[in-house]
Amino acid sequence: MFSNYDVIETIEMIEKEHLDIRTVTMGISLLSCVRENAKKTADAVYDLVCRQAEGLVPTAEALSREYGIPIVNKRVSVTPVSLITAAFPQESAAVGWALDRAAHTLGIDFLGGYSALLHKGTADYEAAFLDTIPELLSTTERVCSSVNVGSSRSGINMNAVRRMGGIIKETAARTASADGIGCAKLVVFCNAVEDNPFMAGAFHGVGEGGSVINVGVSGPGVVEHALKSVPDADLSAAAELIKRTAFKITRAGQLVASEAAKRLHVPFGIVDLSLAPTPANGDSVARILEEMGLSVVGCHGTTAALAMLNDAVKKGGVMASSRVGGLSGAFIPVSEDIGMIEAARGGAITIDKLEAMTCVCSVGLDMIAIPGDTSEAVLSAIIADEAAIGMINNKTTAVRVIPAPGKGVGDEVEFGGLLGRAPIMPVHTGDPSRFIGRGGLIPAPIHSFKN
Amino acid sequence: MKAVVTVSGADRTGIIAVVSTYLYENGINIEDISQTVMGDHFAMIMRVDLSGSGKDIATLAAALEHKGGEIGMSIRLQHEAIFDAMHRV
Secondary structure (H helix, E strand, C coil): CCCCHHHHHHHHHHHHHHCEEEEEEEEEHHHHHHHHHHHHHHHHHHHHHHHCCCCHHHHHHHHHHHHHHEEEEEEECCCCCCHHHCCCCCHHHHHHHHHHHHHHCCCCEEEEEEEEECCCCHHHHHHHHHHHHHHHHHHHCCCCEEEEEEEEECCCEHHHHHHHHHHHHHHHHCCCHHHHHHHEEEECCCCCCCCCCCCCCCCCCCCCCEEEEEEECHHHHHHHHHCCCCCCHHHHHHHHHEEEEEEHHHHHHHHHHHHHHHCCCCEEEEEEEEEEECCCCCCCHHHHHHCCCCCCCCCHHHHHHHHHHHHHHHHHHHCCCEECCCCCECCCCCCCCCCHHHHCCCCCCCCHHHHHHHHCCCEEEEEEEEEEECCCHHHHHHHHHHHHHHHCCCEEEEEEEEEEEECEECCEEEEHHHHHHECCCCCCCCCHHHHHHHEEEEEHHHHHHCC | CCCEEEEEECCCHHHHHHHHHHHHCCCCCEEEEEEECCCCCCEEEEEEEECCCCHHHHHHHHHHHHHHHCCCCEEEECCCCHHHHHCCC
């Protein structure tokens, strides 16, 4: 039985330290929606998503009221759309628009899965699908897109990497009036996972069942608060405390996940153990690293501190959940974390340091605003670097950068809400275009041959 | 179904009366109660059984929150599963 102290601790975590369930995401397979043309397919998609996820928002809200814990986002992920529009790829946006309508009908803020899996090659229908992404992202509000360009097993599809630089640029141009916000809904992955509940990179993998409930927990503020209580502890003791804290956070996620799955008559999938920040004060991963003893996130020592944090969160979380998955690690999105925003404003954190940090945490260069005149080749090269880190280290990496049109270093962009705001960060200006222009496939690393 | 009621805020007269009257009127049995005043801050934790109540937990929680607002206190009613989950291996 829990004690009065436990009751107070839980309530303080929720009310003072921003403990919440970050997302309850229902994955839905669209493979049964393929029809003979785009219109009929889009209609079938709309009907299926609305029917399958009808109870998602009311159920999550009821759970939130019963347990007294906020469930911030209710979301849906779907089968990569490129797979169901393969017969009419130029008209893929029709399905994307149907998904946006479904998101509005369901009352959810984001729906992920306008996606393509290109890690070993790009089929003609996939190339045509990619061309529809900028238009889709600029004409919808809630649909998120992701493209997997590499994996540890297959290498990096550099033709897709090259194309994605252009797609990011075009998406920024089409949403220029809102500082290129379309790019905030577009993630380029290496080693994308099929059960990630977090946006913008969520999609429902083809290896998944028909429908599934995945839950993402959060609570950077809870970890920060716990560390504040042991300002002089050595790092082994600090890691132990983070583990214990992660355990409690994850248990809340496991409870909500299993109960939501039961009530929605959908199998429970995974709990994603990520620490996901928001722009609110007291909800920052950067502040945890600073609490460990760094004067500002981005200084030397940041990578080590993050490695320890990430590992301790996983160890505590794995014990607390019957099944973990998704991305499961600390997120370091710049625009969505008040500590990161301030460090970026002061020039304390650079894109190079962020790249190093992605070697030890989930998930990649995330929500970074860069100069609007950044070339397609540089964007592709940023993607290639991140993909290489993921491929070699057998981990998921991603790039979600926003080349804000008309903006340069010294300017700031404001996306609002959970997407936050970010100062424009400088990128290297040397020209990688000959390297990117080569195309082809970077072969899989030798340690991928495990059979 | 078991739940936990927590009440906190500046101390004043009649807090327990307001809460327990509401619980009584709604067929909710109090199984354990622990209350303290630190300085002028009032804190109370109750374990209650909702099985005799005809209302669902969300309705009861909202009503108690409203009652709390009327007397300037924060009152929460939560399913005990959240505490069990977080604090037991």
